[in-house]
Amino acid sequence: MRFDQLDLSDDVLDALDDMLFDECTPIQEQAIPKIFEGRDLIAVAQTGTGKTAAYLLPVIDMLADKPEAPDAVSCIVMAPTRELAQQIDRQLEGFSYYLPISSCAIYGGTDGKEFARQQNGLKKGADVVIATPGRLIAHLQLGGIDLSKVEYFILDEADRMLDMGFFDDIMQIVNHTPDTRQTLMFSATMPPKIQQLAKAILKDPAEIKIAVSRPTEKITQSAVVCYEPQKTPVLRHLFATKASRRVIIFASSKLKVKDLAKELRRGRLKVGEMHSDLDQDRREEVMLDFRAGKIDILVATDILARGIDIDDIAMVVNYDVPREAEDYVHRIGRTARAGAGGEAVTLISPKEQSWFGHLEDFLGYEVTKLELPAELGETPSYNPRRSERKSPRKGGGKPASSGRNRNDRRRSKPSHKPIAKDKPQAETPAEVAPAPSSSSSSDNTPAKKRRYNRRRKSSKNSSNSASSPSNPAPEA
Numbered sequence: 001m002r003f004d005q006l007d008l009s010d011d012v013l014d015a016l017d018d019m020l021f022d023e024c025t026p027i028q029e030q031a032i033p034k035i036f037e038g039r040d041l042i043a044v045a046q047t048g049t050g051k052t053a054a055y056l057l058p059v060i061d062m063l064a065d066k067p068e069a070p071d072a073v074s075c076i077v078m079a080p081t082r083e084l085a086q087q088i089d090r091q092l093e094g095f096s097y098y099l100p101i102s103s104c105a106i107y108g109g110t111d112g113k114e115f116a117r118q119q120n121g122l123k124k125g126a127d128v129v130i131a132t133p134g135r136l137i138a139h140l141q142l143g144g145i146d147l148s149k150v151e152y153f154i155l156d157e158a159d160r161m162l163d164m165g166f167f168d169d170i171m172q173i174v175n176h177t178p179d180t181r182q183t184l185m186f187s188a189t190m191p192p193k194i195q196q197l198a199k200a201i202l203k204d205p206a207e208i209k210i211a212v213s214r215p216t217e218k219i220t221q222s223a224v225v226c227y228e229p230q231k232t233p234v235l236r237h238l239f240a241t242k243a244s245r246r247v248i249i250f251a252s253s254k255l256k257v258k259d260l261a262k263e264l265r266r267g268r269l270k271v272g273e274m275h276s277d278l279d280q281d282r283r284e285e286v287m288l289d290f291r292a293g294k295i296d297i298l299v300a301t302d303i304l305a306r307g308i309d310i311d312d313i314a315m316v317v318n319y320d321v322p323r324e325a326e327d328y329v330h331r332i333g334r335t336a337r338a339g340a341g342g343e344a345v346t347l348i349s350p351k352e353q354s355w356f357g358h359l360e361d362f363l364g365y366e367v368t369k370l371e372l373p374a375e376l377g378e379t380p381s382y383n384p385r386r387s388e389r390k391s392p393r394k395g396g397g398k399p400a401s402s403g404r405n406r407n408d409r410r411r412s413k414p415s416h417k418p419i420a421k422d423k424p425q426a427e428t429p430a431e432v433a434p435a436p437s438s439s440s441s442s443d444n445t446p447a448k449k450r451r452y453n454r455r456r457k458s459s460k461n462s463s464n465s466a467s468s469p470s471n472p473a474p475e476a
Helices: 010-018 026-036 051-064 082-095 112-124 133-142 158-163 167-174 192-201 228-241 254-266 280-292 325-332 350-363 384-389 406-411 446-461
Strands: 041-044 075-078 103-106 128-131 152-155 182-187 206-209 219-225 247-250 271-274 297-300 315-318 342-348
Touching: 010 051, 010 082, 026 041, 026 051, 026 206, 051 075, 051 082, 051 128, 051 152, 051 182, 075 133, 075 167, 082 103, 082 128, 082 280, 103 112, 103 133, 112 133, 128 133, 133 167, 158 167, 158 182, 158 192, 167 192, 182 192, 228 254, 228 315, 228 342, 254 271, 254 297, 271 280, 315 325, 325 342, 325 350, 342 350, 350 384
Parallel strands: 041 182, 041 206, 075 128, 075 152, 103 128, 152 182, 219 342, 247 297, 247 315, 271 297, 315 342
Antiparallel strands: none
């Protein structure tokens, strides 16, 4: 569908035409009519599908037709990070170019002068306020800000905000707005916390769900199966054989980002790091250096996976396998932008094989596994389904090959039953030795009787030669 087939004003359509936007994305096609109807909305769609335009276009169009509320805020857009708030603000400037819409971006990491500018903008009453939860709460606590005339309350990347612990802040902000507001929630996933938030702040919402899209074919995906200590040497091998400049490496935690960046700098590589411990000035400095080529390799947490547009990334490396398919798509989507190609390599340790197997199920194909040179050492085989079968069970169950002797296992029997957990059946009884059961409190099972009889016989005969097998045969 084309934008001119929607009920958008000529001023908005002119701005879209100037920005060379003609065709709607699926989320825009479905969401814009619902918003014009005045319905509350919950929309599930991944970042990069055009969610920002899906809510900004109809909202600014409706605001332009209403008389301006003096010294009051008409619309609040909540975003999890400063980077995303800035990006939304820039897009708003483009969409409202021909409309009398005022906006104010509110986020942390600024000096006192910028804080005062934000406070002044809030008190004068901008039409649209784009804010991170923590900084808006800080302004509200100082007083003098009127949110009682808010007509539209929008949450962008709601799941990310809840992951960052903003649930209470969001509810506090909601309590400053009127019940008559129209509330729009956009999220990439629908975990229980999102459902709880939606139930608390939405009224009879329309629901839209856009499936997570697959990565573009212009991204050459591959993976390396290795042991955890081999990952850094594998990185150096990738730098030597694929790309050593314009590279982004994603790691699972800020601690790992710091350690990995330090290790790579020891190899005299020009490395920068990006994580939540950096203040905003330092983040901007790192990004400017990376764009300017002063930094060749950027090691980052998922803070860089969304809301950052850099067109010439040669390679993205997942140092750790992401748990969610959407995170994988966002990470590797940093490359192959603006019509260019790019590489995406994921390093898979043995404990991460089952996670990557789930990603391959989502993708619908097996990602090519790269061979490593012999000098990097022996690598594990790739069998994600076997990895799932051998994972320890909840509740204290131990694999049969734990190395503890028979009497130790008996003495340490847990006093509670383990949580039941479904697990795939082994293909053959001999393929995986069963873990000793800890879920029964009875000592009268056949296996225990046999062990008891063997111990009595061993004690009676004073024999020192008797020994139990380390892996008992499966019971019938």
